[in-house]
Amino acid sequence: MKLKPPIKGRGAQLNIHNRFFQLSHEMRDDFLEFCQKEGEEADKNKTLYLEVFPKTIVNKIESPDVGMSYSMNPYQGCEHGCIYCYARNSHEYWGYSAGLDFERRILVKKDAPKLLEALLKKKSWKAHTIVMSGNTDCYQPAEKQFEITRQCLELFLKYRHPIGIITKNALILRDLDLLRALAEDNLITVNISITSLSEDTRRILEPRTTTISKRLGTVKVLSENGVPVNVMLAPIIPSINSHEILPLAKMASEHGALSIGHTIVRLNGAIGEIFSDWIKKTMPDRADKVLHQIENCHGGNLNDSRYKTRMRGEGKIAEQINNLVRLARHKYFKGSKMPKLNLDLYEQSKDGQLKLF
Structure with missing residues (x-):
């Protein structure tokens, strides 16, 4: 069945209260009725790009189970609108909602290349x-306009410094020249997120x-x-894409991927309310089933913050998912793995030029 969210092109269907604010904002029915009578738009649903000026751009990761030590994010907020995104909560620290604001108020760090260098x-x-x-996609739509990610890649290449990229946008191919050059010295790995083979689900x-x-x-x-x-x-996500693990892995292997990774959805912080509202509007026929199965993976809760457990879950449903991923790895990626990146070239290139001796 083809389903469309009520707000076109958005994942979240509401702006929920920011936990750090004493006051809250709501869209009242009488205001919506007034707008309808006057022929006005109550919500223009536009994306705004707002420049911010951080003092640093690279963050040390303290969490022991995320698979990275340092991350950088040229943008805060993400127009992709993934309903499950764990990064939504970070928008509250900037004074915005984790709901629609996360998708429509994109904070742009134009100084990122200068801070990185x-x-x-x-x-x-x-x-x-x-x-x-590590938090929000560096190749989200804003990158097409601002090209901050490309400028940073040029610096990583200049200083021969290792880099990892996580994205779900084909815009990364715009920078194939830089990626190829980095790969020649074993300085880059790319993680492409693919959650479904169904366009309706996507x-x-x-x-x-x-x-x-x-x-x-x-x-x-x-x-x-x-x-x-x-x-x-x-x-x-149980009962949404959990049945696609093996076909997803097969397609990834056939297209040249060296490995796969996975997490089981957890709806931490404000995301539980955002996701619950969304699924009841977009998948009312299976909303309760999906929510209960997510809870089954996390000891009866939509969220689990315990290190080492939160990503993989527990219980029978989580066990079935994790077993399927293990089977997929054995079937399609046996003997294949991602390379370790070269950490040695950077010391020779700190002045921006590779030394001969």
Whole structure:
């Protein structure tokens, strides 16, 4: 059945209260009725790009189970609108809602390249893989206009510094020249997120993301150009995409991916309310079933914050999902793995030029 969310092109269907604010804002029925009578739009549903000025751009990751030590995010908020996105909660720290604001108030860090270069030139900095998009996608639609990610890639190449990228947008192929050059020195890995092979599912889960066929094509092009690719089947949501694990893994392998990763959805913080509202509006026939199965994976709760457990879940449903992923790895990726990145070239290139001796 083809389903469309009520608010066109958006994942969240509401702006929920920011937990850090004493006052709350609501769209009253009498105001909506007034707008309808006057022929006015109550909500223009436009995306705003707002420049911010952070003091640093690279963050040290303290969590022991996320698979990265350092991350950087040229943008805060993400227009992709993925309804399950764990990063939604971070928007509250900037004074916005984790709901629609997260998708429509995009904070742009134009100084990111300057801040990155200042870090890479520090004598005290030692090479560690820095992952772009540890929080929000560095190739979201804003990147087409601002090209901050590309400027940062040029710096990683200049200083021969290792980098990881997480994205679900085919826009990454715009920078194939830089990616290929980084790959020649074993300085880059790319993680492409693919959550479904169904376009109907993709449209309601991730309304402003690139199509599945383009994402698979991106995996193929990167792989053919020597850029190592891991496909993230993340998150796996019971009764929405959990039945697609094996076919997803097969397609990833056939398009050249070296490995797959996965997480089981957890609806931490404000996301529980946002996701529950969304699924009751877009999938009313199975909303309760999906929510109860998510709870089954996390000890009766929609969220689980325990390290080592929160990503994989527990209980029978989580066990079935994790077993399927293990089977997929054995069947389609046996003997294949992502390379370790080169940490040695950076020390020779700190002045921006590779030394001969």
